[in-house]
Amino acid sequence: MQKLAVLIDADNSSISSIGPILEEIAKYGIASVKRVYGDWSNDSLKNWRDILLLNAITPVQQFAYTVGKDATDMILIIDAMDLLYSGSLDGFCIVSSDSDFTPLASRIRESGLNVYGFGKKSTPDAFKKACDKFIFIENLITDNLASDKKIEATSTTNKNQNDINDLDKPTLNLIYKAVKDNADDSGWAYLGNVGTYISTVKPDFDTRNYGYAKLSGLIQASSLFETKLRGSQLFLRKLSFGTFVKLVHKAIANSSSNEWAEIDTVIEFIMTKEPDLSIKNYGFNNLKEAILGITHGWIEINKTKIKIGRPMPN
Template structure:
């Protein structure tokens, strides 16, 4: 299967540099990042933290001077580049990394052109930008912590286990999942788990089981305890397919 080619465009003024590696790993799950650019006025001290990670992650910095106080000229440069890339027909999708609602129209326009748009931003990202994307991932769930190994001179990273999830599994979330299962169900009431996640994303682009403290969708489903779960083996390789049905 040929993976989608993705253009990764980062707004350095509106996201943190602390979890760039984890973000790129997440992007790689959705396709191949063939273009990686980051936009800022690099003369400003506020973006100095980014400079140390650009070379390591092969991200091309784009310089954009702030011509007017209070205006973010990097936004305009990023939008212009996105449209140039769109018309070059070299990618199948875009990853827009920002917590700024100014990119709402850009995301909408790219989707109108048939592009897949994946958004990355902090929890503070306005809803209009989230809704304009096919999928939106909160950067907070990708953070890593530094862990000492036996050799004190070496340091490794592992996913951070947050004490508190970004969101609680409330009645609204349960209803969303329940309605989705029922919409996908066959005549006997069973729905294939493999189709559930993508179906929910069409209605709620920022849905992610990790937002609720679960690594995958199935553990979240089991915790809700509202569904029967049927694991079926198919084919010679005994591939396991999981089906759900409301109790």
């Protein structure tokens, strides 16, 4: 487990978020150091006492020497550098929505340590992108009230359209690229690698923004990807009817010596090669209906037999 330092900017954090933040941090490692910075002589921070005692967080005093200046930033940064040079930590968790900590996050990452940021959705992009991962506290506060959306047993056109609207275009394109860049020759990509790729490119990506606790739930509910399990590992690839047509072509070539192949034989081949294939994702009720629905001359049909009409482009 990673040994982490949790440094909290009390001036830019809320009491209600501390418990959920510490629970989230436990996913990444052990909070070996827990400190919160502020001017504790200020009445605005008096309500922090109970949460500090409950979570064994050490308060660090910093008087506000000048009105309008955030003196706590400097003492937090000084402490962070001291902890960095001690060489006893694997990463830092910076709890603040203040972009002033952007250089600190960058400096820590230059030393090879991980930086996890926690702040509001309004946090400037500069700080979010300086972190290895940035988590919105709004998601954490409501996380206990939310649960994974359930995937419907059937798929409809209207449902697909609603699911597409859940994802903004840049995020959807990022997921597509993550799948493409991590895919094998058949187009399948391991979900773990896809998630790592997305988090690297977009540190503030969080499936909870879209109402899902995990990436697997978001992917499966989007109806934009095929999914299958290999052991306990989930794989996905971009949903494309062209992929299905190529599979039918392969089945015909495998089962026919004179071009024509029995539809039932083709179906048997597909079920053997792709046992997890959900044809309902393509809008059909069964494999035979999907095969007979292939248009544009890709196959020719003669009662119970089919043959390749023209080859699919690569």
